Amino acid sequence: MPRFLHTADWQMGRTYSRFDTEDSAALVEARYEAIERLAALATEHQCDAVLVAGDVFDAQTVADRTIRRVFNATKGFSGPWIMLPGNHDAALAESVWTRAKRLDAVPDNVHLLLEPGVIRLPEQGMAVLAAPLTQRHTYGDLTAPFNQMETPPGLLRIGLAHGSVQGVLPEDIDSTNPIAPDRAATAKLDYLALGDWHGTKQINERTWYSGTPEPERFRNNEAGYVLIVDIDTPGATPQISRHKTARYQWHQWQESFSVPSDVDDLLNRINQLPEASVLDIKLSGTLTLAGDQKLTEALAIAEARFRSVTCDRSKLQLEPTEDDIAELQADGYLGEVVQQLRETQQVSEKDDEAATARDALAILASLLKSKHAGAAQ
Known part of the structure; x- marks a missing residue:
């Protein structure tokens, strides 16, 4: 035969x-x-x-x-x-x-x-x-x-x-x-x-x-x-x-965030992938500052675990909650900066300008949290 x-x-x-x-x-x-x-x-x-x-x-x-x-x-x-x-x-x-x-x-x-x-x-x-x-x-x-x-x-x-x-x-x-x-x-x-x-x-x-x-x-x-x-x-x-015969699995996901649990759902799916994965994620919707920090930390871990991880956040907006703002202790001038960045990413007609505002807001939040954590030690 x-x-x-x-x-x-x-x-x-x-x-x-x-x-x-x-x-x-x-x-x-x-x-x-x-x-x-x-x-x-x-x-x-x-x-x-x-x-x-x-x-x-x-x-x-x-x-x-x-x-x-x-x-x-x-x-x-x-x-x-x-x-x-x-x-x-x-x-x-x-x-x-x-x-x-x-x-x-x-x-x-x-x-x-x-x-x-x-x-x-x-x-x-x-x-x-x-x-x-x-x-x-x-x-x-x-x-x-x-x-x-x-x-x-x-x-x-x-x-x-x-x-x-x-x-x-x-x-x-x-x-x-x-x-x-x-x-x-x-x-x-x-x-x-x-x-x-x-x-x-x-x-x-x-x-x-x-x-x-x-x-x-x-x-x-x-x-x-x-x-x-x-x-x-x-x-x-x-x-x-x-x-x-394949060694690597290729995954491309498009995710839209609307509620905090959406981040947890995505991270659970990521954790279920085998290490021999090539992952490309495109994000849209809105995310709190706390959710953004959780996502960033999880992706950093995933980047070291998988063959490749890329994440496009260009369509994602950060929407700080009152708890986010309170935790940042961003009163006075810093509070005004946070508010301006929130508004810029929402109303800007230029994608790159909105993305810059979103990234700046995320960086500012990270710096303020690091500062408060250091002061507490």
């Missing part, structure tokens, strides 16, 4: 400029580790081959070291690796693939499908029909020739392509390259392994997106997995099992 591992969208060479240097380096390294994990999975589950459905590399201009490291990471599986160019690493006349060959970086068991056609793997019991992208965007269905491609009897017909299944995926995916939703049926494929959608997604019983093995963006689309596919004989229904 042929068994293979389906993966895609490694995006090797991707950078993370929005993160600081330490976090960016860790996220980059996690992508290499993901390749090593899927190689170990393929060996553990005795797969006959690994199929990579495009976008091995994030760009044509990745460093030579990146190219070498990618192929080095495949060493954990000695069977055939079948790699297809996608829209990020299209098989141009001069491409990342031609550089890889010049570098002599491609192991003997790695097959680069740089041209349309069929690669026969009789020992593995399959024939792979390839639809590589030879330019970043196409407007015709490159899998259409699958209907006429002949394969030896007795071998599974496995399609390998990278693009957008028409009428199924959202419009904001990476590539415009169209694929007919019934291609597996019209081409009599036993399985169609797709890349480009970065989450695991079933189109029909014979057509799947594996998604990227390591998430790289804030989308709730089941990223971070690979698929292991078993097909007993040509024509049999594929049996699909999903295997987690």
